[in-house]
Amino acid sequence: MLKDRIYEFFERVHHQLRARRAEGLAVLWEGVKDAIFGGSEKPARQAPYIRDAIGMQRYMGAPLLACIPLVLASIYFYGWRSLAIIVVTYIVGMAVEFTFCAIRRHEITEGLLVTCMLYALSLPPTLPLWMVAVGIAFAIGIKELFGGSGYNIFNPAISGRAFLLLAFPSAMTTRWYTPFNPLTDGLGGFLHWSPESVKGIDAIAKATPLGAFSSPDVANPDLFTLVTGFGRADVLGATSAILVLLGGLYLLHSRVIDWRVSIVMIVSAGLTSQFFNFIVPTRFPDGIYAVLSGGLLFAAFLNATDPVTSPMTVRGRWIFGIMLGVLTALGRGLTGYAEWVTFAILIGNMFTPLIDRFTIPKSFSAPAMQKR
């Protein structure tokens, strides 16, 4: 059969590579084989002899699936340039990761694909492509320095974004496009490279919704704009709140993310902001506005829930979710800086090992009996 012959071919080449001591290439080749066969040929050697159908491919595939509407929407909103950002991210990210894997001879893991996707979708549509490349190279490089997927302390997508925020603050925070609006622009971005290539200087927007809130001379967008993303300037993936919510609900349903991180973070950020809105309405937006702006939904569903850098225990996830939400809302209000989702997640990541350490649940057992 065809699949048997393909498998044999892979095995043969792998064998050849090993025989010629090209260990690095063998690792990459193994990665290709694993991608194609998905581990279906590997038998369980110890009990349990049947295993759940979920593998790392499906597990990491779910966030990608949730991101597909966001990718399509970002192409529509910001033209094909947004796809270029994603493609550059993948090319550079894979190149860095494969180099590390070949040198350090560890397996290529599926988390890379999610990291690249989430990183690209959290960038402003105006960002020069070379900056995109620098950021992802930093993100993957740092992850690999800590030992690769599973051992990293910081969420790689967020650490790449944070690096860009500090290295290129004005490119990251001051230049935005007003997206194509389905109500007026027809096929919009599907026909154009970027809004700027059609509308010229008119396409440049002053601020994202959260930026608009803290600057007095820009009008705040209304709720409809916030939810649908029609005419809302924001990062690639987070423009349309409703699509992010759709992906988030799918992820919650598929159990790949936990509501104790995502929903708890959203609710606690909303409540905190709402509470302080009563006291200092100029610095704190109301709860709904806080939740729908600044990439909070996107980050809560897709970044904060990164399994590696969030706690494992149930209590730990509650703590983590609340901590992230409160930090985001407080940080935004107190500093006036719009990027507090990013910083909250980074701070939360630092506390994750500590939270895990102190929230190990009490097992359902009585202490061991004295020896009779």
Added chain:
Amino acid sequence: MAVLASLKTFKGGHYFGLFEGTPRGVRLKVAPLPQRVLIPLRQGFSAEVAPTVKEGDRVKTGQIIGRNEPNPQKPSTPVHASISGRVVKIEKRPYPLGGEATTVIIESDGTDEWQRLDRPANYEKLPPEELGKILYEAGVTCGGQAGFPTVYHSAPATPEKIRYLIINAVETEPFCEATDQLLYEEFEKFVQGIKILRAALGNVQVHIGLAYNKPRIYEELIERFEYYDWCTIHQLRPKYPQGDDAVLIRTLLGLLLPQRGYATDVGCVVQDVQQCVAAYEAVVEGKPFVERVVSVAGSAVREPGNYRVRVGTPIGELLEKNLKCNGRIVMGSVMRGQAQGDLEAPVVRETPAVIALKEAEHELFPVAGPGFDRDSFTGAYISLPWVRYKRATTSLNGNPRPCVKCGYCVDVCPQNLVPALLGEYSANGLLSEAQEIDLFACIECGLCAYVCPSKIPLLEQIREGKRKSLAET
């Protein structure tokens, strides 16, 4: 009336789909008499017993071939010949549940001549000691995870310490359908068996845990036990591992088992359907426990079925001509059992099933499909009501990866542990750290390793950690 209609369950666990090759609803058949049987002198919760026969002896079905003097340090139960014939050999052989055991090999003479126990005239009036003696002599007392206590030291506790008799009528292991089938077909014996077991313990409280998807049995049980204030019937969700002693006792009574302890430590005895029926057959029919129900199941089996099998029958005879393809043969449980390379491995008194699974085979892009026929703890695959059977092969369904701390093992653990950490500590030799987070509270249900998307052999790591810790102390 102490009949309680409550739907109880526990935290964690997993509802398995119906796997390909599960003999659900298949009527019990009597397996043909084996030509030869291999009977390990260690059955159930029992120390190895000394043989009472020599090579060349003639034995009858039901004759005791091995027993020890009662010894409180080493609980044991006599072992019986399960066919009549000649003892051809007594030798050390691998024991199907791990380790080695002296095994008596008997060649059949084809007559199946029985040596029955003395039947008491009126068993309902017998004192507990007399009933205990019959049960002990019949070999029924080795059942369950901690045996059945009698004055002959067949369990780690004596009968007077026991306050509750718990009947486990909730079978949640995948592929194990024979005990459910026994419940349907031998309901009368089951009910009488409960009464006998209770009488043998000195009239303790009885709690019956029954899966809630058996309303007919539930109604009949209520009809039978309605007027007894010593019996409580609980309806349970059929979630794996509800049938485990620790989980069952916690669900029914709220008692926590001590680590490294047994049900008897909290005054409970847990017996399953097969034990109840065997108790009835021993006391009323004078039949020692030499035959049990076994599911012959799995995706590599042509016709899955439920059989009454003589103890000691080599699994090869059960699977012979019934295999579709070469498969992995697992005894007892696919979740925690041991794969058997040897078709001579015998069925013992606690083998609920013999399972042959298809081996893993390579598929192109197996994750791309919707996965209608895949069982998963997650919602990442779509199930359809008309796709009845789930695929069951030995495939890992994924590549081994480093732990991503997804927390599925924490969600699924019935004992509220953090299996990922236990496994990591055990694998790296951090045994005291592992014990600090309750390594020995693990009941080895295997669910953590089942759900792990990184395919880490957590169960194996934890078992290894336990072994090493015990060796150190």
